[in-house]
Amino acid sequence: MRKLLTSPAKMSMGNTEDTIYQNALKYIADLSLNLMAVKVNHHPEDFLGWCKTLHRICKHDINMNLLEEKQLLPLKKLKEILEQGISVTQLKMLRIAPWPIFANIVNDMAEQQSLTERLALMTHIDGLREQNLSDMIEEDRLAFTGKHTAAHDPSMYQFDVEWFAGTKGAKTFHMLIQAHPEDFDQALAHIPLTGDVSLVQYQAFVATYKQIFAVHTDGEKAPLMAATRLLAMRRPDQFIALTNNKLSILCQGLNIAKFNNQDFDSYYQDMVLSLQSFAWHRQAEPENSEELSLWKVRAVLVDMFLFADEDQAQNSNYIRMRDKPTKTKIGVAKAVKRSKESAEVLVDKALAGEDIPEYLLDMRSTIVNSVQGGKTVEQAISLMRTIFG
Template sequence: MKKLLISPSNMALGEQESQIYQNILKQSTEISLNLMAVKVENHPEDFLGWCYELLDVAKNRINFDLLDDHQLPTVKKLQDMLISAISFLQVKTLRIAPWPVVSEFIAQRSDVLVLDEQLKLLDYIATLRNSKLQDMIVEDRLAFAGKHTAKHDTSVYQFDVEWFASTKSAKGFHQQFADLPSAFDDALAHIPLEGPVTLEHYQGFTIAFLSAFNGSEEKPTLAPATRLLAMRRPDVFTPISNNRLDALCQALGITRLNNRDFERYWQDIVQTIAKMSWFAMASGSNELEAKLAGIKALLPVLFYYADEDMATSSNYYKLLHKPKRTSSGSGTKSVRRSKESAETLVDRALNDESMPEHIRAKRDSIIAEVEKGRSVDETIQLMRTIFG
């Protein structure tokens, strides 16, 4: 272990990497004896590999039974520092990587990234893009904005809507978003659905977005705005999230943005990424590459740290595997839907060409059950069982 801990001192580290290394060493001091007890056979020769190896030690191989309670936060912070370092190092490669390297990196990690599910979200968002937010059902509006709820029926929303920057914690934004969706429509209308997006377009969006909070005690912040922009034009705008902002800014070589840096977001994030060689080269030699090229501004998000737990952390996965309701009344409580949402979700399912006419004839009954909180698939299956 000692050899592993000191090995980066023999690597050709840049200034940022050296500082990260020193911070990690400092964080490791309090649990150094616990770390030394771990046998290490893999000694990576690069700093990224070193971070992965030490993270594996801190997550899976250190003996947690021998740690005192006051040391647990130290281990957690060490894990977080290593995860941030990995994200920084991987995103930093985008500054010099050509398009084939970028697309291959994502393809090789598709399982860990739960890429199929993430792309399903974007395919679904594409069907909403021509609609106004104020005309959408609540579930679709929240899918666009990045907040997953129990009302997102797993038979319809077969993905976590919070991929590509969750906005669940942006309570002020969601209050305004729920009350005044038309104001956010006005903001998004400044961003063309195709063709070049200019500074003037972005400035028009920003002014309208900020105006949506006029007369409110809620304060507009940058992160949820970038989520809306990214879903509007995933080939132009990269969404940001507070927990990964340090890694992104470090990787791009810029000063950290604050939550009101709307002007710097365009210059330091959007324009910096747009000038990278892979961004200009993005094209599709196969189906996956074509999809990635169409959402190229989102690709830095796929370079953040990810592990095998990513799939089970998905809100879609959690809803899919939640405890079933029981007749005794215990178990998970159903969440009622609005009639409008229930009608929309049911009609989408009934429009399937394979749906029998006698099931379609039960539309009103199905809607009534879905409105109570039962899933669309569960209700239709029940109807099939009863009526054949």
């Protein structure tokens, strides 16, 4: 263990990694005896491997029964610092990685980072992109803007809509989206669906977006983070979606100055243009279909290089809703009622399948009424199959 704890001192590290290591040592000192009791069989030669190894030890190998209560906080802080080290080191790879390495790392992280779900979300968004927000059903509009709700029937929305950047906390943003979707449509119309996005086009989006908040709120500033979600869903090949939680770590890993939630200029000039300068981003459109699916959303896939806890995939809103146990206590579970328009859109998607028998198609209106009343599409169709199948 002593060899492991001191090995970064012999590694070739930059200032960022050295700072992370020095911060880790502060908490290692409080846990030294407990760590020394752990047998170490693997001694990585690079800082990323060191962070991963020590993080695993802190999470699984250290004897929690021997820790004093005052040591729990240092252990928590040490794990957080190691997670920071993993993210920063992996993000640094982006600055030099060619496309094949980028794609390989994304695929290697597929299970841990819920790549299948993320791509399912982006495929769904791709089907919405040419629609106006004002024309979307509420569930689709929330999927585009990043807020997962009980209305997202897991049989129809087989992904967490909050991947890349959840916006549930941006209450004013969602209030305005619901009340004035056509104004946000005007903002997004400045961003072309194909080709490069110029600074002039981006600035036109920003001006229109800010005007929505200026007109419809009492002086509330337009939030950058929510805007990046809109931009990333509009052009996932060009824009990265940000949250306050991941902004600092992205700036560290990409070696750019940290900016705040109103700094629209730095987001574009420093972060977006930096990403677009990297070799993997400049890659020509690949012929391989699997690689193409990644290439089309390559900017938002920067998230795949952030630390992912082994439990992250199971904490997906989709997984939790899908696997939510059925209530057995007396009483009726609260139904999620939908608008008729939403129910019709969801039912029509389900009935478009090739294996749908004719009698179910004839019962469309009955199924729509059931879904509108609160049943999931799967429940409504299963009931009809049970009765008439």
